[in-house]
Amino acid sequence: MTSAHGNIVKSHEVTQLLNAWSHGDQTALNQLMPIVYDELRRLAHQYMRRESPGHSLQTTALVNEAYLRLAQGKAVDWTDRTHFFAVCARVMRRILIDIANARGRVKRTPGEHRVEFEEALTIAEERDGSLIALNDALETLEAVDPRKAQVVELRYLVGLSVEETATVLKVKPDTVMRDWRLAKVWLLRELSKTESLAVSH
């Protein structure tokens, strides 16, 4: 049996933290990340059981379900939701790095949750090498143009559409399209420096 226990205790905590973070409290994000991470991990694990082999997981569905669970019993607040997406984008990025690192390791440490994620989220093995490079490139982009980096996180890592990304970032879809276009050429150039164009599939 899974830990419904955790959900019940955490539901209002999450809403509060999201609220605090949206009001500029950066420490709230640090507290949120592990909760969201755990919830995503748990859900991914459940999906694994539910889905037949060969099926893979859709990040958006996962994120939505995580939100529903974490905000259980509370009025689902629209702003909370967009913040939640943003937290998830961070978490997914963290997971991505974990996955890439875990695969790079000769032997996996048993019981480590990143391995479960790795199993649940289908990523072509050959992309791994460049995931780190992509993450590095994203970090550079973040320093120069943070919103464009966020667009990439939301579109590429969380799987949001242009409209959803626009909603989360409170900008027009056209702006997202423009950011997306430019972010891609930016990243391509950055990656070509490290000869890691294999990120594209």
Add this chain to the structure above:
Amino acid sequence: MSPERWQQIEPILDEALALPASERGLFLERACNGDASLRAEIESFLIEKSHTSDFLEQPIFALPSEIKQVGVTTQPNTHSIVTPSPLIGQQLSSYKIISLLGKGGMGEVYLARDTRLDREVAIKLLPPMLTRDPEREERFKREAKLQAKLNNHQNIAIVHALEQSEDASFLVLEYVPGETLGDRLQHGALPAAEALPLFRQIAAALAAAHAQGIIHRDLKPANIKITPNEQIKVLDFGLAKLLHHEAPTAEAVDSLLTTRTYWTTDRQVIIGTVPYMSPEQTYGKELDHRTDLWAFGCVWYEALTGQRPFTGADTFDLFNAIRTQAPNWQALPADTPQPIRKLLQQCLQKEPAQRLSSANDALRVIAEVENSPGSLLIAKLKRWKNQVVYAAIVSLAMTLGLVYRQPIQAYVATMMAWLTPIPKDKTLVILPFKELGNPAKEDKVGRGLAKALHDLLMSIADLRVLPLAESVQANLTNASADHVMKTLGVNLLLQGEVQREGDAITIHYRVQNNQGTALFSGSAKGKSDDYAKLQNEIAATVANALKLNVVSLPSTTSFQDQSSETKYLEALTALQGDLTRETIAPIIKSLHELQTKEPTSARVLAALSQAYFHQANLANDFDAARTALQFAEQALQQDAQSIEVQLASGQALYFLGECQPAIARFRSVQEKQPGNLEAILGLARAHQDCGQLPEAESFYKSAVTHWPNYWGSHNELGAFYFDQARYEEALREWEWVMLQNPDGAGGYINVGNALFKLGQYAQSETYFHQALNKLATNQETNENAYIGWGTAQFYLEKYQDAAATFEAGLTLNDKSPWLWANKGDALYRIPGQESKAFEAYKNAITLTKRNQPDALGLARMAEIYAKRSRIKGMDEQVKTEDQQNALNFIRQARKEAPTDVEVLLSSIFVYHLTGDNPRAIDSVALALKNGLHLSELQNEPELWALRQEDGYVAIINQHQKSR
């Protein structure tokens, strides 16, 4: 790069990206205004563009495949398309064609991605002849515009656009995932309650369209899409007219597969799909909205009965039926609400003037039915959908503002999938409830709560609840739900948690099916000691949600003193745990204390009966069994209907050897609930005890019939066969157990035993070996695996190995007489180990005597005395005494169980080893007659000398001839 530099680059880069490569040079020169380093830097962004167009385009985590399955098509793609369409992968205007969804009467339909708006759409290619003529094209556009008026209705698929590129005209339609009503009807008719909300939505779609003056003209199951959240989307509204406004060419007619166009004598065009055409349509008359109401009636009729209202061998036959014949109204299922019957009859009036006059009238009738308090069926459905899941989804979708987007659809699909898959044939396992904040070992009320729910739910005839003891013993508390259901062969699982905060209790619970979908969940809240109320609430919700027909669910009667509730559940919880002679006493004590407070509570009396029954079992204590019976009888006086108490009484009677009264008790339960496993097995065992073997066998088989996927029922049947020396049949059942429950060692041990009895020692040995591996994995111990393994080794003449195996078994349990006896046998065969063999036999005898031996115990004891007596170099007096004891005990055993194969086998040993071969041979004959397998005699090293006797050979020959 600094942010400032980037701000400088960004706008120029953006513009440059929008330009064809050939024009960029000029543009950059002007834009950079002679700044060479700026230009070089911008150019560095433009280099890689050509071959990396799909960079980052697919989200890194893959999409699930089910999203891609479905389409707007009027007909599933049944004629397989051998060559992939050349369009796939192509770009049509701003649409990238992804896949062919299907071919239908309206041409080909593709799934495409709208690259501008980044969404998936369905593209319906139109026959070229429709748009060649400018005048026709104009009219077509007008119609498409009219269509767009319907775009705001939630039950009508949206027409996004009518687009034209150089070589094709196409409609851009909302892409609706899900199955069509036609697909769904392929699995059979729909229950009235399931159909009702679907047809409410179809009626709403028709009402909205008719209000705009738009007639569908071709409503049919294939045009009605059901999204994964059970939302209806009517497709192709008005398209029939749009596409067939003018006489189509022969080539177009050929392509119309499901929507037929017919010519009447006056060259009027008939549009529609024949079985759903209205009478006026078959005459080619002018149509109004009432033609849709006819089709609506036809489709609903088909949904409820699984057959079309009008059929015919060919089109003209069918036309005739539509024009003149009445549908078979008897075919509607009995539970069709009367107002719906009447509505369908109104829809299918031949004369439009006599027909139902509007879709709004249909909506009114449906609303009446849905709101009628008498309609239990509908009430259940509404409660179920609206309260539990639907609300959650709608609120989520609304807050997202993304109602019709794909990922949300997929998400909604996951959730809504929970609505449908309630198995028809329901078998439920209830897991012990967990206690939040309470580690499992401090479990206070969790098992008791599960037991209480078990007792409530098991009175529902349409539901088979696995006896709680089975799930508790299976020790699957930490296994996944799927694993539990698979192992126990059930298709539903109820589990939950108890949360206590101060004075309040919340019980969270949920039910899921074996397809991995959660069916529903809920929370019951109350004050401490409100358990009785909460139990009743949960049981009622579960019964309701599982769509069970419950006439009256028994409810738990509250105690006089509220505080008794918790004490009672604690005692009940303790009773479901691992019990020993030591732990049962305090439970009995606390139940007696409770009884002084609640002297007339049937629940407490029943629990007392069960507690004493456990004591009887643990200590082989007949007095305790009699007390158990008394409490059960008292409980029955308080509550004569209680199934639980009747079962308790039956078990106590059975224990006391009162097999006929036990049968009567079990039968009274089983007559009401043919699938009650405890009652069936109780009947089987009691009949077996009474010596009524055919009846016993039929009940064991009945257990398998009612619980076909539960290994426990097969295990019992196997054990029965084994007892009857029907080893091949036992093997078959036990192999099933082993496959179904591969993690349990029991199946392997039993298969090993059956193979052993069939003389297949080498195979038997491997199964015992595997059993020991399983036991080690599960951190369990079972001396029987050692006994089996060692015995197989013994028969394979590996005496050293056998002795070592028995020795290993003894380290687990040095109180097992069988292990000591077998160790003696093995040591006896190893030269120089005689005195150790003597000691082993001696221990075996002492331990057997201690446990009030039954017939089999007496026979084994006799066998051990006989075996010990032949050890060389023994004191003569001891030898004589051993032989005397052997003969005495075997006499007693034979008296108690004259035809038991195991007893007879022991007597062969005893008589042979005490020098009485004639009697040994008599026993051989009798044992064979009662089913002893020949291999047990032929391979037994101990009986080598006996096998040389003429009498023995004669018996064997006779036996083999008779088979």
